[in-house]
Amino acid sequence: MADSTLLGDEFLQQLIAVGQVDILVGVPTLDNAATAGRVAGVIHKSFATDFARERTVLLNCDAGSQDGTPEIVRDASLKDDETLVAHQALRTIHRISAPYHGLPGKSGALKALFAAAELLQARAIAVFDPDVTGIDTSWVERMVRPVYEGRADYVAPVFARHPLDGLLVTQLVRPVVRAAYSHRVHEPLAAEFACSGAFATHCLERDVWEGPLARYGLDLWLTGTALSGGFRCVETPLGQRTVAPAAQRPALAEVFRQVVGSLFGCLELHAHYWLGRSGAEALPVFGATPGVVPEHSPVDPRHLLETFRSGARDLAPILTPILEPETLTALRALASETRSDIHFPDALWRRTVYEAIAAYHRGAMHREHLVQALVPLYEGRAASFLIENQGRPATEVEESLETLAVEFEEAKPDLVERWAPKA
Numbered sequence: 001m002a003d004s005t006l007l008g009d010e011f012l013q014q015l016i017a018v019g020q021v022d023i024l025v026g027v028p029t030l031d032n033a034a035t036a037g038r039v040a041g042v043i044h045k046s047f048a049t050d051f052a053r054e055r056t057v058l059l060n061c062d063a064g065s066q067d068g069t070p071e072i073v074r075d076a077s078l079k080d081d082e083t084l085v086a087h088q089a090l091r092t093i094h095r096i097s098a099p100y101h102g103l104p105g106k107s108g109a110l111k112a113l114f115a116a117a118e119l120l121q122a123r124a125i126a127v128f129d130p131d132v133t134g135i136d137t138s139w140v141e142r143m144v145r146p147v148y149e150g151r152a153d154y155v156a157p158v159f160a161r162h163p164l165d166g167l168l169v170t171q172l173v174r175p176v177v178r179a180a181y182s183h184r185v186h187e188p189l190a191a192e193f194a195c196s197g198a199f200a201t202h203c204l205e206r207d208v209w210e211g212p213l214a215r216y217g218l219d220l221w222l223t224g225t226a227l228s229g230g231f232r233c234v235e236t237p238l239g240q241r242t243v244a245p246a247a248q249r250p251a252l253a254e255v256f257r258q259v260v261g262s263l264f265g266c267l268e269l270h271a272h273y274w275l276g277r278s279g280a281e282a283l284p285v286f287g288a289t290p291g292v293v294p295e296h297s298p299v300d301p302r303h304l305l306e307t308f309r310s311g312a313r314d315l316a317p318i319l320t321p322i323l324e325p326e327t328l329t330a331l332r333a334l335a336s337e338t339r340s341d342i343h344f345p346d347a348l349w350r351r352t353v354y355e356a357i358a359a360y361h362r363g364a365m366h367r368e369h370l371v372q373a374l375v376p377l378y379e380g381r382a383a384s385f386l387i388e389n390q391g392r393p394a395t396e397v398e399e400s401l402e403t404l405a406v407e408f409e410e411a412k413p414d415l416v417e418r419w420a421p422k423a
Helices: 011-018 036-050 071-074 087-091 107-121 137-148 167-183 199-205 212-216 218-228 252-269 302-314 324-335 344-362 367-373 375-389 394-410 412-420
Strands: 023-025 054-063 094-099 124-127 154-159 193-196 233-239
Touching: 011 094, 011 107, 023 036, 023 107, 023 252, 036 054, 036 071, 036 137, 036 367, 054 107, 071 137, 107 124, 107 212, 107 218, 124 137, 124 154, 124 199, 137 193, 137 233, 154 218, 167 252, 167 344, 167 375, 167 394, 167 412, 193 199, 193 218, 193 412, 199 218, 212 218, 212 252, 218 252, 252 344, 252 367, 252 375, 302 324, 302 375, 324 344, 324 375, 344 367, 344 375, 344 394, 344 412, 367 375, 375 394, 394 412
Parallel strands: 023 054, 023 124, 054 094, 154 233
Antiparallel strands: 124 193, 154 193
């Protein structure tokens, strides 16, 4: 049963007034007044056009906005020039905007949203980032439909990206998730997803909501939980994802700490599932993939290269208990080169990552320090990939990404052996 203490009396009263629903779409917010109103309006339009006969509710879980976000979401509606045909009056479109109780941040909002979905007995649940500016009604329909029709328990998006963008995902997170969880997931860190009521209940029952995974790696944990929990997982293409510019973005070191620390934490949590698996299956895809590849703005890799060279030298004492002597020697040799380019081989990068995962598992040092020590090594790999692939056709860059992923996948036995070495 849902934990009513998460919701508060006012929130509960609003939910009880709504009654049972078919579809619940959540928008967790914190000071998103500039963008949340449009996101809410798009969701309402999809309710009225794509789910005109279903009982729907838009749920805004707000973490204490001071800029009027809840009021904007609550008042969001269709514009006069978007008048719909009469069948929209078949049922009432509900909207709830209320604060939630518990830890601030997305994890608290999502836990409250799942609790509300359980209380409302929602068949399909979807969550959208309030800062997404490129959302349209097709996003809602594509994410919700497979769950509502009983064809999936978890829907992950596929966004149209240039293969040189999102290097932390393409060079590290995606290959590790593919090798470990034996599924090819394009967006393992996506903030948008849809799920069944059964999956939401399963997540509510997990003992992670107060820990670091919930604070820093919730999106990755949801993906790993869906894959490892035996739920029917699918993907759906949504096109290009654009978000409003943030006033202040965290530095690479902080992003790396949160993402990679969460990735390694998920491997710990789901080891019972992935240690005995091999290969990697593609997830079923609902909908056609957009044919347009967004443009890539060239990135100067020189700073990344300089950080790698200095980091590999200065962090040698810290890296010694993490990496095998042969791997560390190869990295030092690579960092000592004075050329303007660099070639960081796929196999060396895979060995570096797998040895770091094993060291994390056995507690070779404080785990946060271990993850931070990998930052300059990742920067070296990112610099190498950019130098070798900028200017090449997107199809050829995709082939390079696939080659890297296969390297991780086929060498999984090495990770398994390092994880639990024979006595």
